Amino acid sequence: MTAVTSEAGAPFGAAPPSGGEAIVTRGLTKRFRSGQVAVDTLDLSVPRGSVFGFLGPNGSGKTTTIRMLLGLVKPTAGEYSVLGLPQAEALPRVGALVEGPAFYPYLSGAANLMRFDAADPTAPRATARRRIAEALERVGLSAAAGKRYRHYSLGMRQRLAIAAALLGPRELLVLDEPTNGLDPQGTREVRALVKEIASDGTTVFVSSHLLAEVEQMCTHAAIMRTGRLVAHGTIASLSGGLAARIRVETPDAAGAARVLGALGLADVRTDEGGTVTAELGGHAPERLNAALVGEEVAVRGLAVVRPSLEDVFVRLTGEGFDVDG
Numbered sequence: 001m002t003a004v005t006s007e008a009g010a011p012f013g014a015a016p017p018s019g020g021e022a023i024v025t026r027g028l029t030k031r032f033r034s035g036q037v038a039v040d041t042l043d044l045s046v047p048r049g050s051v052f053g054f055l056g057p058n059g060s061g062k063t064t065t066i067r068m069l070l071g072l073v074k075p076t077a078g079e080y081s082v083l084g085l086p087q088a089e090a091l092p093r094v095g096a097l098v099e100g101p102a103f104y105p106y107l108s109g110a111a112n113l114m115r116f117d118a119a120d121p122t123a124p125r126a127t128a129r130r131r132i133a134e135a136l137e138r139v140g141l142s143a144a145a146g147k148r149y150r151h152y153s154l155g156m157r158q159r160l161a162i163a164a165a166l167l168g169p170r171e172l173l174v175l176d177e178p179t180n181g182l183d184p185q186g187t188r189e190v191r192a193l194v195k196e197i198a199s200d201g202t203t204v205f206v207s208s209h210l211l212a213e214v215e216q217m218c219t220h221a222a223i224m225r226t227g228r229l230v231a232h233g234t235i236a237s238l239s240g241g242l243a244a245r246i247r248v249e250t251p252d253a254a255g256a257a258r259v260l261g262a263l264g265l266a267d268v269r270t271d272e273g274g275t276v277t278a279e280l281g282g283h284a285p286e287r288l289n290a291a292l293v294g295e296e297v298a299v300r301g302l303a304v305v306r307p308s309l310e311d312v313f314v315r316l317t318g319e320g321f322d323v324d325g
């Protein structure tokens with residue numbers, strides 16, 4: 001672990017992590033000179049091979065955490081480990097996209113990567129062409145390698161930035177809000193690329209303020225709010241912590257609510273549009289449908305609604321997830 005002297009002055013333990021984790025943090029904290037605590041005693045475990053969504057509204061401390069993990073910002077307290085290695089050994093195995101690299105508009109994608117690679121003193125010159133061709137191939141830009149950057153679409157530009165993070169063999173890819181500012185097509189391209197990169201075993205740690213994006217793209221997530229972790233786990237376990245609900249569309253909301261209540265379903269609610277919902281519990285939806293129809297309640301639609309990460313956030317914090325910051 002990269003141990004950081006704690007605020008109390010004692011060095012945090014330097015024991016290596018188990019090896020199954022790509023990133024571990026313990027009590028990681030960053031207080032800026034302004035007094036602002038951007039990251040507050042963060043305990044994070046990112047399993048190797050996961051696509052890990054680091055989720056939180058704007059300003060919740062995601063970028064500051066990433067910058068600490070990459071050695072760009074010094075933590076105030078706590079410790080962290082990346083790939084279970086000392087920082088100097090870990091960083092060459094980590095590809096990162098934090099602030100998009102500045103590319104030259106009149107140069108081609110390949111020429112831009114050549115310049116970018118040349119600026120990295122640790123990159124072996126002799127293999128530059130091969131590594132660049134491989135990175136372009138990996139992000140699906142081989143055919144556009146010779147095209148000028150200024151003619152690239154937004155999605156292609158971001159894929160080139162990801163290619164720049166893949167110019168060496170990487171065990172971990174860290175992407176800070178990679179779909180920010182993209183159009184819908186570019187967003188789709190980048191999401192597909194993240195899944196593709198992860199499919200060969202590379203761990204991907206990706207920050208986002210978009211709940212649905214993390215739900216679609218990630219296997220695991222940590223949810224941040226004002227510098228603190230509010231939830232952490234597999235996507236299934238995070239949303240599995242909340243009960244699924246049954247949702248009944250009917251012209252007879254009062255009748256449906258009565259039948260569901262009589263069957264023992266908990267938390268029966270009728271919304272303003274007349275839709276009735278209740279906690280499903282152990283009930284079989286088809287039996288509920290039969291019971292409603294048997295009681296002459298007309299059913300226009302019946303669905304089981306699984307809780308989303310947004311429901312988890314609202315339940316844990318009592319607040320809506322402020323998507324736009």
Ligand SMILES: Nc1ncnc2c1ncn2[C@@H]1O[C@H](COP(=O)(O)OP(=O)(O)OP(=O)(O)O)[C@@H](O)[C@H]1O
Pocket residue numbers: 032033034036037038056057058059060061062063064065177209
């Ligand atoms: N250099 C700095 N000095 C003082 N405060 C800072 C600094 N950098 C970030 N902050 C503050 O720390 C908090 C967390 O910021 P951070 O950028 O880590 O959040 P974030 O979740 O990445 O949000 P965003 O997606 O908007 O970047 C914010 O309140 C921010 O204003």
